[in-house]
Amino acid sequence: MSRLIIVTENEAQKTVEGLYRDLERRIQASQPGLCPVDLAEAFLHICHAQSCGKCTPCRVGLGQLEKLMESVLDGSADMETLTTIEKTADAIYHSADCAIGFEAAKMVLRGIRGFYDDYAEHVKHGRCNAKQSQPVPCVSLCPAHVDVPGYVSLIHEGRYAEAVQLIRKDNPFPAACGLICEHPCELRCRRTMVDKAINIRGLKRYAVEHEGEIKVPKIMDKTGKKVAVVGGGPSGLSAAYYLSIMGHDVTVYEQRKQLGGMLRYGIPAYRLPREILNHEIDGLMKTGFQVKTDVSIGKDISLAQLKREFDAVYVSIGAHTDKKLGIPGEDAEGVISAVEMLRNIGDDIYPDFTGLNVVVVGGGNVAMDVARSAIRLGAKTVKVAYRRRRVDMTALPEEVEGAIADGCDIVELHSPVRIEKDEKGHCKGIVLKPQIIGGVRYGRPSPKDSQAPEVEMKADLVLVAIGQGIDFRKFEEYQGITIESGRINALDTSALQNAEGIFAGGDCVTGPATVIRAIAAGKTAAANIDEYLGFFHEIESDIVLPPVRFDDNAPTGRVNMKERPADERVLDFKLMEYGMTDEEACQESGRCLHCDHFGYGIFKGGRENKW
Ligand SMILES: Cc1cc2nc3c(=O)[nH]c(=O)nc-3n(C[C@H](O)[C@H](O)[C@H](O)COP(=O)(O)OP(=O)(O)OC[C@H]3O[C@@H](n4cnc5c(N)ncnc54)[C@H](O)[C@@H]3O)c2cc1C
Ligand code: SF4
Ligand code: SF4
Numbered sequence: 001m002s003r004l005i006i007v008t009e010n011e012a013q014k015t016v017e018g019l020y021r022d023l024e025r026r027i028q029a030s031q032p033g034l035c036p037v038d039l040a041e042a043f044l045h046i047c048h049a050q051s052c053g054k055c056t057p058c059r060v061g062l063g064q065l066e067k068l069m070e071s072v073l074d075g076s077a078d079m080e081t082l083t084t085i086e087k088t089a090d091a092i093y094h095s096a097d098c099a100i101g102f103e104a105a106k107m108v109l110r111g112i113r114g115f116y117d118d119y120a121e122h123v124k125h126g127r128c129n130a131k132q133s134q135p136v137p138c139v140s141l142c143p144a145h146v147d148v149p150g151y152v153s154l155i156h157e158g159r160y161a162e163a164v165q166l167i168r169k170d171n172p173f174p175a176a177c178g179l180i181c182e183h184p185c186e187l188r189c190r191r192t193m194v195d196k197a198i199n200i201r202g203l204k205r206y207a208v209e210h211e212g213e214i215k216v217p218k219i220m221d222k223t224g225k226k227v228a229v230v231g232g233g234p235s236g237l238s239a240a241y242y243l244s245i246m247g248h249d250v251t252v253y254e255q256r257k258q259l260g261g262m263l264r265y266g267i268p269a270y271r272l273p274r275e276i277l278n279h280e281i282d283g284l285m286k287t288g289f290q291v292k293t294d295v296s297i298g299k300d301i302s303l304a305q306l307k308r309e310f311d312a313v314y315v316s317i318g319a320h321t322d323k324k325l326g327i328p329g330e331d332a333e334g335v336i337s338a339v340e341m342l343r344n345i346g347d348d349i350y351p352d353f354t355g356l357n358v359v360v361v362g363g364g365n366v367a368m369d370v371a372r373s374a375i376r377l378g379a380k381t382v383k384v385a386y387r388r389r390r391v392d393m394t395a396l397p398e399e400v401e402g403a404i405a406d407g408c409d410i411v412e413l414h415s416p417v418r419i420e421k422d423e424k425g426h427c428k429g430i431v432l433k434p435q436i437i438g439g440v441r442y443g444r445p446s447p448k449d450s451q452a453p454e455v456e457m458k459a460d461l462v463l464v465a466i467g468q469g470i471d472f473r474k475f476e477e478y479q480g481i482t483i484e485s486g487r488i489n490a491l492d493t494s495a496l497q498n499a500e501g502i503f504a505g506g507d508c509v510t511g512p513a514t515v516i517r518a519i520a521a522g523k524t525a526a527a528n529i530d531e532y533l534g535f536f537h538e539i540e541s542d543i544v545l546p547p548v549r550f551d552d553n554a555p556t557g558r559v560n561m562k563e564r565p566a567d568e569r570v571l572d573f574k575l576m577e578y579g580m581t582d583e584e585a586c587q588e589s590g591r592c593l594h595c596d597h598f599g600y601g602i603f604k605g606g607r608e609n610k611w
Contacts, residue, residue, distance in 0.1 A: 029192035033134040040111040041069040047104035058101030061092040075126040137188040143520035144171040149596040156589035157546045160210035169541045172241040175280040178205030196558035206585040214283035220247040225533045228310040230297045233261020235316035235506030238522030244287035246537035255296035265346035269573040298474025315504040319468040319512045329419030332427035338370040338465035354378035362465030363393035371408045382408045387415035405566040494525035540610030548597045559588040
């Protein structure tokens with residue numbers, strides 16, 4: 001008999017590990033609109049199975065909670081049961097010995113407080129809340145509700161132009177979105193249950209690349225109504241596009257030399273080449289809207305004057321002011337805000353950073369864009385100083401990895417203290433205080449000063465990328481426009497509550513967000529401005545989709561996008577990402593499970609062909 005043996009994973013344990021992975025994938029693919037009570041009960045069941053059984057609140061209490069929740073679901077509970085659930089969960093939370101028990105109870109507590117109405121609906125009417133619907137995950141999570149399964153099936157059939165037309169019904173920027181959309185549509189793709197989410201953004205790019213001539217949609221009869229759009233970014237241009245199709249007479253006012261907003265004056269050309277953006281905007285303008293560039297509303301023309309001259313106004317001025325670090329020495333020459341630097345690049349004014357030591361402050365996508373641009377502008381070193389940990393960065397992980405591959409250094413857990421200047425007032429360094437990660441506040445671990453001494457980093461240039469604000473000063477003067485938390489206060493219809501005929505949307509309402517959210521706001525505004533003007537024009541598609549396929553179940557790897565090698569791409573601002581090949585697009589589009597057809601009977605009554 002041996003005293004010790006080497007423990008190897010037995011068959012049962014291996015199988016359980018596999019089941020955990022399957023479960024993770026299934027949770028990730030949980031579509032919006034699931035019954036939250038049912039889900040909470042299922043989670044509780046898993047939590048109870050984890051109990052070691054040592055303490056009574058967890059071993060017995062979680063079992064009791066399960067029974068109470070089951071009674072809600074099987075219709076035998078009354079409203080008193082809900083009080084008992086809350087009290088029981090609260091007692092377990094305060095008495096369980098370890099996280100297996102108290103975290104499970106906390107989850108139930110959050111649920112009964114967060115979706116009490118759903119519990120009550122089960123008790124009173126024995127059903128899920130009538131507000132719940134089960135939309136197709138990709139369609140509902142795309143803020144503009146692009147018909148993803150529709151266009152993916154058209155791509156699979158080789159009908160690329162129709163695929164893009166179908167996208168334009170809801171999103172007039174398929175080329176830009178095919179390259180830079182943050183693709184929330186992929187988050188809960190049901191294909192994750194089989195293998196990995198469909199590469200929806202990549203397929204969009206492929207379709208656009210094979211579209212041929214952009215087809216201008218049919219313009220409806222002229223209405224004689226005039227609409228002004230303030231701001232030529234994705235939100236304003238989307239509103240202008242749809243309102244023009246509806247027959248209204250639209251004029252876009254843009255303060256800069258060119259249209260595009262942050263698509264041009266923010267996102268660098270190596271992610272969104274200017275010729276692609278220009279081609280897309282030219283296509284939108286074929287619907288007939290007028291453009292007045294170099295005109296700033298509030299400065300050159302007041303909003304009140306605009307309102308007098310037009311029947312309705314859509315304000316989509318974005319978020320373009322820089323935020324300050326608020327540290328000594330920030331006024332030094334060579335301390336530049338990210339938005340200022342990218343704005344110049346947007347107008348093709350490329351600064352020369354050859355031989356400079358650059359420090360970028362920030363941890364979001366904008367910080368990565370300026371850091372990677374600085375490398376392309378010839379900087380000797382680029383360091384990104386961030387006060388939290390790398391894993392806490394709000395930048396997409398692939399952007400952080402890309403920046404590192406391009407040659408940027410990420411200096412995590414360092415907070416800026418002051419900027420050092422030379423005798424001419426030019427910055428020569430930045431002093432940083434090392435941080436230690438601390439307690440969780442608002443759901444994120446917060447950094448605090450560590451005991452380590454301050455460090456100085458050599459910096460000929462400091463690029464500040466800590467967020468953007470909204471320049472609402474001239475708009476606030478207009479009676480009825482209110483500002484809340486630094487943003488224009490608009491209803492979810494885009495209308496302003498107390499300023500009749502004025503609508504607002506995009507970054508100036510949400511704060512800095514994403515292109516597709518700005519597009520969705522423009523689309524919403526177009527529909528509601530049309531209605532405000534007394535019409536009900538519908539934007540529709542008559543494209544007939546291919547029949548549903550049944551050969552898509554075999555697990556297959558996801559086709560990811562590839563990029564030019566780092567040592568080559570850092571030498572220019574040309575597009576960094578390669579597109580899909582024909583065989584990749586055919587295979588990837590063939591993986592879609594057609595959730596619009598299978599299992600989603602209450603997708604608002606079926607496919608939406610118009611809005
Ligand atoms: C560096 C950077 C990178 C980004 N990368 C991505 C990305 O990869 N993916 C993504 O989805 N999103 C990204 N975003 C966010 C995205 O660009 C914005 O959310 C989006 O452009 C907002 O659209 P918008 O139309 O509301 O505002 P904007 O695009 O900001 O457009 C507003 C327009 O209004 C004009 N304007 C402002 N004031 C006036 C006035 N008084 N009179 C006339 N015109 C005026 C502005 O000049 C501008 O053209 C990025 C943002 C930045 C800054
Ligand atoms: S626009 Fe963006 S979110 Fe919408 S379907 Fe395309 S990639 Fe997804
Ligand atoms: S499998 Fe297809 S239809 Fe289903 S969520 Fe994914 S992309 Fe959408």
